[in-house]
Amino acid sequence: MxxxxxxxxxxxxxxxxxxxxxxxxxxxxxxxxxxxxxxxxxxxxxxxxxxxxxxxxxxxxxxxxxxxxxxxxxxxxxxxxxxxxxxxxxxxxxxxxxxxxxxxxxxxxxxxxxxxxxxxxxxxxxxxxxxxxxxxxxxxxxxxxxxxxxxxxxxxxxxxxxxxxxxxxxxxxxxxxxxxxxxxxxLPFTPRPKDKDLIRVGVNVSGLLYNGGYTGGNELNLSLDYRAFTKALIETLQNRPGIEVNLFSHVAGGGGRDDDGPAVLELAKCYPKTKAIPVFETSIEAKSWVSGLDFVVGGRMHACIAAFSSGVPVVPVAYSRKFNGLFGTLNYPYFVDGKEATSQQALVQTMAWFDNRKSLKDGIEASSSxxxxxxxxxxxxxxxxxxxxxxxxxxx
CATH class of the missing domain: 3.40.50.11930 (Rossmann fold)
Incomplete structure (x- = not known):
């Protein structure tokens, strides 16, 4: 040897x-x-x-x-x-x-x-x-x-x-x-069981996008009003029977405009029927929890990757070319381009994908290789x- x-x-x-x-x-x-x-x-x-x-x-x-x-x-x-x-x-x-x-x-x-x-x-x-x-x-x-x-x-x-x-x-x-x-x-994870009685939707709220960027001046040059889109999405989902809306963060604890936590709490206060998920200690804990959802809309790329790699249909909200490049590489077209779409267009498209979740799941399985x-x-x-x-x- x-x-x-x-x-x-x-x-x-x-x-x-x-x-x-x-x-x-x-x-x-x-x-x-x-x-x-x-x-x-x-x-x-x-x-x-x-x-x-x-x-x-x-x-x-x-x-x-x-x-x-x-x-x-x-x-x-x-x-x-x-x-x-x-x-x-x-x-x-x-x-x-x-x-x-x-x-x-x-x-x-x-x-x-x-x-x-x-x-x-x-x-x-x-x-x-x-x-x-x-x-x-x-x-x-x-x-x-x-x-x-x-x-x-x-x-x-x-x-x-x-x-x-x-x-x-x-x-x-x-x-x-x-x-x-x-x-x-x-990243490894422990799979969680699905709820047989509810469609569990996870909305990963990005504090960065919710607050209009690092300065609040839309320096990310988004056409999408992310705050309006997120509120409209929650309202639309809650108007349908049998859906549980879970709000969760993927960047939390650092403070400032980039912190998802305060945005999650603010939305939970506005929409008391939603569930505000406590901050996760590690990415493995977060991915394990995400695996038990039926659908995810994410403003953080690695929250989206957690969903994708645990087989959960996911709609990323892209604010930079890192999203477009990564999901384009995977031949996965089911993402909102925040630099191109309006809030209304994003909502209509996201709900259409929600109704066609099986196609998204099939797309994930096809990309696994x-x-x-x-x-x-x-x-x-x-x-x-x-x-x-x-x-x-x-x-x-």
Whole structure:
């Protein structure tokens, strides 16, 4: 048997226990896939996370995972370079960029911080892989140039949708690249039974969309009045017999306009016949609960992925190309485009899909082979890289 090296793996922008359960789902699923790939090659590994906004009571899912420092411009400005010391102690890095944060649409500060962690690995000559994610857009010319500089110096760049792949092609990125799918489709869950007497509908309320974006000025440029659409949807569903409407969050606890929790409570107060679901502790808990629903309308992409990957008909409300790209890649056309549809158009279309739930379920089943094939290829690609790095080599 080969004497393979033990590998220490950095996980930049992975957070177990993030108040955004999408990031929690990505972190759990990606670490599990990497560990499975290593096990298949007979390689022992340990992980170091370098994430953000972790709940104080969050526990890593495995003893092989150590929680490292959070990337912070303020800490760096104070001369605290612990994150670089920790990163240097690792053999390679898998950077998931919280799924969609390698872009400048969320502001310059966030963009520069994500650039910084990638540049650190590059300057250390450390192998770094961008795990499957949405990449771009980069609206400012200077940001596009910086992103291109970084992308061309990474070990591998993996996208989760065809629009990001086309974007890399337009940028003429020369690094090793491939298109897979969102790793959160692999998130485990415990299936819940369906209610035999009621049609249980889950409305995943996005605080970000409900509050008109991060500033309230509709900087997401939506044609859809999401608040009006959500209220009309609840009213329409409640006017039909035998339907239970459940309001749930997927980003909660962080406060601010991005928090789903206050929007859920406000709607529950307006519509007392709805059920406001308590905040979930983990993405696995959320996905397990979602699996017991009959239909979901979601404003958060990973709430939609939780439904999709547990076989529940789902209508995502798309506010950026990450939705269009991902569900387009899966040949799943049942989503509302918030940049194209009016509130009335969205309501009519959503209710038509609700009445034709079986077609949506059939669409999910037809796409399952795409998910399996792509994630199997991703795991195989990881295995090859880990094996290459784990084989001992004589120093020249």
């Amino acid at each position: 080969e004497n393979l090296r033990h590998l220490k793996i950095a996980l930049p922008w992975h957070t177990f226990g993030h108040d955004n359960l999408g990031i929690d789902a990505l972190s759990r699923a990606n670490a599990a896939i990497i560990e499975s790939a290593a096990f298949s090659k007979g390689i022992s590994v340990e992980f170091l996370t370098l994430g953000s906004r972790r709940k104080s009571n969050a526990i890593p899912p495995s003893s092989t995972i150590k929680i490292g420092p959070s990337p912070s411009l303020n800490q760096l400005a104070r001369g605290n370079f612990a994150i670089f010391r920790e990163l240097r102690s690792c053999d390679l890095a898998f950077d998931i960029a919280e799924g969609d944060s390698f872009t400048d649409i969320y502001g310059r500060r966030r963009f520069f911080l994500h650039c910084l962690t990638k540049l650190a690995s590059i300057l250390m000559s450390q192998p770094i892989v961008l795990s499957p994610q949405t990449i771009g857009p980069f609206d400012r010319v200077t940001h596009r140039g910086m992103a291109k500089f970084i992308l061309n110096r990474l070990t591998s760049v993996y996208t989760r949708d065809f629009l990001s792949t086309e974007f890399l092609s337009d940028l003429r990125i020369s690094s090793n690249k491939d298109e897979f799918i969102d790793v959160a489709f692999r 795409i998910v399996d094939e792509r994630l199997n290829r991703y795991e195989a690609a990881i295995g090859e890289l880990l094996y290459y790095l784990a084989v001992p080599r004589e120093k020249s």
